[in-house]
Amino acid sequence: MTFKAACIGLTAAAALAAPVLAEYPERTIEMTIPAGAGGGTDTSARKLAILLEEKLGTSIAILNVGGGGGSVGASQFMQAKPDGYALFATWNSPLTTVPQVQNVAYSLDSFTxxxxxxxxxxxxxxKADFPATTGEEFLAELAANPGKYTYGNDGIGGTMQLAAERIFQTRQIEAVAIPFGGAGETLQNFLGGHVDIYGGSISTVLPYVESGEAKCPLVTSAADVPALPGASGLEALGMADKETLLWRAILGPKGLDPQIVSLLADTIEEAVNDPGYVEFLKTKGEVPNVVKGEALGARLQAEFDALAAVSKALGL
Structure with a gap:
């Protein structure tokens, strides 16, 4: 190919690419949430959608598709056209945990x-009268009493169970996992005395910590969490590499135009850092964390691989 021909080709390609952003968005964007209305991911996504509408200059329609720990919504969404008018607002579990214990129609490569x-x-x-307060004391108590204590979690092979077992396996702890249908159900059974330990999201149990009915000696993040000043982060226990977080993200269908990905990523970052949204997250015990594009893909893959190893060790 001659230099002149190459230049003509590049010019033509640029001409074709330019309208992508010039015309986008020109109609309503549909945002699929793989959970029912009212949950943590739903409320966070709806709040974010309001900010995105303002910044993108278009409306965003919310579609809740619950079931299968998020797998039903994920399976449905992967059929969407990669035109920028279909977004997937999810937490990490449907992508990195659920495939470990369920046969699903999708993989990480099914999304952008x-x-x-x-x-x-x-x-x-x-509970407040449990014979341990710090993270180290808590793990020591469990280690000294194999099989004695039960902990509620979000289902067999759920993220909470895998997060707990990543920690327990390091200390040769044997605790009995009792699966429930989510953090709310786990909390009810914990408060009712049906399980010894609550395992779940911070926002669900926080009111009972503040009232003194419960205490949380441990969090699954490497760092301490300001919302739970009495809880030990894993770094302080020498287990920073066993960190497991609950995090949320926006994805598109496979094959989404890189220009649209870049525009949306920048817009999402701006919305997430909006002071009102930051304050909203604070009330839920969450903090902003924006990882874009390929770096987000790498994070998903790394978590998928780590949880696959734990799942295999548990025989799930």
């Missing part, structure tokens, strides 16, 4: 990573 939005740790909490 755009940007993560926020994150928080899971926590392990006990």
């Amino acid at each position: 990573p755009i940007a993560s939005t926020s994150e928080t740790a899971y926590t392990l909490c006990v």
